[in-house]
Amino acid sequence: xxxxxxxxxxLQHKKEVRIAANFIIHAxxxxxxxxxxDVRLLLNSxxxxxxxxxxxxxxxxxxxxxxxxxxxxxDQVLITEHGDLGHGxxxxxxxxxxxxxxxxxxxxxxxxxxxxxxALRPWRDACDEALRAxxxxxxxxxxxxxxxxxxxxxxTIIACIEGHxxxxxxxxxxxxxxxxxxxxxxxxxxxxxxxxxQVHYYEDGNVQLVSHKDVQESLIxxxxxxxxxEFVKIIENAENEYQTAITENYQxxxxxxxKALRRQLPVxxxxxxxxxxxxxxxxxxxxxx
Amino acid sequence: VRVIVRVCACDCVRVIVCVPSLCExxxxxxxxxxxxxxxxxxxxxxxxxDYNRDGDSYRCSTEYRDLYFEGGxxxxxxxxxxxxFAGVILIKKAGDGSKKIKGCWxxxxxxxxxxxxxxxxxVQTGINxxxxxxxxxxGNMDMENKIRSTLNEIYFGKTKDIVNGLRSVQMLADKxxxxxxxxxxMQVLSQRSKQQS
Numbered sequence: 001x002x003x004x005x006x007x008x009x010x011l012q013h014k015k016e017v018r019i020a021a022n023f024i025i026h027a028x029x030x031x032x033x034x035x036x037x038d039v040r041l042l043l044n045s046x047x048x049x050x051x052x053x054x055x056x057x058x059x060x061x062x063x064x065x066x067x068x069x070x071x072x073x074x075d076q077v078l079i080t081e082h083g084d085l086g087h088g089x090x091x092x093x094x095x096x097x098x099x100x101x102x103x104x105x106x107x108x109x110x111x112x113x114x115x116x117x118x119a120l121r122p123w124r125d126a127c128d129e130a131l132r133a134x135x136x137x138x139x140x141x142x143x144x145x146x147x148x149x150x151x152x153x154x155x156t157i158i159a160c161i162e163g164h165x166x167x168x169x170x171x172x173x174x175x176x177x178x179x180x181x182x183x184x185x186x187x188x189x190x191x192x193x194x195x196x197x198q199v200h201y202y203e204d205g206n207v208q209l210v211s212h213k214d215v216q217e218s219l220i221x222x223x224x225x226x227x228x229x230e231f232v233k234i235i236e237n238a239e240n241e242y243q244t245a246i247t248e249n250y251q252x253x254x255x256x257x258x259k260a261l262r263r264q265l266p267v268x269x270x271x272x273x274x275x276x277x278x279x280x281x282x283x284x285x286x287x288x289x
Numbered sequence: 290v291r292v293i294v295r296v297c298a299c300d301c302v303r304v305i306v307c308v309p310s311l312c313e314x315x316x317x318x319x320x321x322x323x324x325x326x327x328x329x330x331x332x333x334x335x336x337x338x339d340y341n342r343d344g345d346s347y348r349c350s351t352e353y354r355d356l357y358f359e360g361g362x363x364x365x366x367x368x369x370x371x372x373x374f375a376g377v378i379l380i381k382k383a384g385d386g387s388k389k390i391k392g393c394w395x396x397x398x399x400x401x402x403x404x405x406x407x408x409x410x411x412v413q414t415g416i417n418x419x420x421x422x423x424x425x426x427x428g429n430m431d432m433e434n435k436i437r438s439t440l441n442e443i444y445f446g447k448t449k450d451i452v453n454g455l456r457s458v459q460m461l462a463d464k465x466x467x468x469x470x471x472x473x474x475m476q477v478l479s480q481r482s483k484q485q486s
Contacts, residue, residue: 016307042307137460163455174451197455199448207444209452240458250449254441 016043017052024056025063028200028208030166030173032060036104057103058088065162065177067143068108070099077108078145078160080179091116093147094128120148120155123184126228127157134232138239139163154183159235171203180235184221191217191234195242213242323381323395325362336364336379361394373403396433 020039027035043049060066062084067076075094077083079101083091089098091114098114101107116124128146135142142163149156164175176197182189193215201207215238221227324337361382367374380396457464 019307137462138458139456140454140461142456165451165454172447172451174448174455176452176455197452199451199455201444201447201451205439205444207440207448209448239456243452243456243458246452247449250445254445 013048013052017048020049021053021056024053025060027060028173029064029164029175029198030168031200054103061101061103061106064175065160066106067162068099068101068106070097070108070111076143078143078162080145080160082147082149082158082160083145085114091147093124093145117148117150120150120157120184122224123155123157123227124148126224127159127231130228130232131159131161131235134236135161135163138236141165154185156181156183157231159231161235172199172201174199178235178239180231182219182231184227187221189219189221191215191219191231193217193235193238195239197246211246322393323379323397325381334362336362336381370401370403372405373401375399375401398432
């Protein structure tokens with residue numbers, strides 16, 4: 001009997017931890033702490049949360065491209081799956097370092113030198129330099145990290161960009177992320193990109209914009225510097241187009257879809273005269289009586 | 290929008306699984322998307338909410354709904370209070386899915402009408418007449434228009450501004466040159482108008 005109860009409790013705990021982890025992974029940008037604290041209250045067991053949901057904390061930071069800074073450096077590096085070295089350590093390809101990352105405190109520590117893939121270094125460095133200039137030109141608070149990795153035998157460049165603004169005192173937070181990849185094994189490469197934007201505005205209400213776009217373009221592989229230049233040109237054009245489309249979408253949404261849900265004014269273009277409707281109704285009823 | 294709305298309904302269930310004692314409080318304070326049910330007897334759709342889990346229903350004036358929503362489903366549920374009556378007016382309108390955009394408008398209006406002792410009452414020939422008497426007052430409470438304007442201008446407008454604060458299509462260097470030029474111009478203009486006066 002006691003054995004059966006224990007199994008039921010274990011199953012319930014497992015369910016709760018899975019639910020807690022799910023809430024945490026979906027926390028809007030800049031609101032991890034708030035969601036974490038609320039979930040602590042629901043679960044009522046810090047141990048359960050810390051052990052069971054540790055993977056969720058790491059997953060959240062990697063999904064969000066959380067920027068990290070090592071003491072003594074102004075430069076930031078992104079926490080992503082591409083830099084995950086295991087055992088809580090991450091790779092900074094620009095500084096050729098690895099470091100430990102505390103996912104709850106969002107703090108980096110214990111830097112060590114880490115080479116990364118030497119053969120891809122010239123390509124990685126060229127793309128990183130070109131991308132940094134681009135991010136400085138278009139993102140007020142942007143950070144980028146470029147990796148050179150061999151994946152499934154293919155030499156691949158992976159570029160990650162992140163920009164965020166957190167203003168909880170004004171009840172809003174926002175973040176955009178983009179990830180761009182191409183392989184240098186063939187003369188013409190396919191550039192694959194995914195762009196994501198999430199904005200949360202919650203002053204006296206609750207509105208979220210969650211948007212993403214997939215992009216594919218061709219890129220001719222020549223030398224490191226030229227290829228990097230063309231690569232960044234593709235990124236700039238696609239991201240400009242995406243942002244412009246979102247802005248235009250707001251107007252379309254306002255003019256058509258939103259109006260189709262509920263008009264600002266009735267079809268008659270004047271507000272309803274309720275007294276008229278009332279007298280019409282009474283008149284009708286008197287006729288029918 | 291659809292993803293966020295869908296996640297919200299599941300979230301309530303998830304919280305209740307963790308803390309079952311919150312069930313009643315949660316269901317009464319969090320508005321779920323309105324569900325449509327079919328009244329097979331009359332052949333009409335009606336809306337489900339917390340208020341009509343047990344109670345009578347009454348079909349609302351469709352004039353308001355058709356003028357503002359050009360379709361959709363609406364339901365009204367009323368119940369007596371000691372000194373008057375209360376009710377909930379539900380409206381649900383789904384977008385037609387054209388232009389590859391999906392959306393849904395749910396309205397939940399909760400009203401309470403207090404009848405003060407000694408106030409003149411209309412001639413009561415049945416429940417229909419009593420409600421008609423109060424209709425103009427209820428109808429003129431223009432919360433929906435205000436909320437709709439607010440949604441459009443402030444909420445949607447604000448999120449758009451935030452997006453454009455995260456990234457700039459125009460090069461930031463050019464943007465700050467433009468800002469500097471604008472400020473210079475304004476300074477010159479204000480100095481000139483001071484000199485003239």
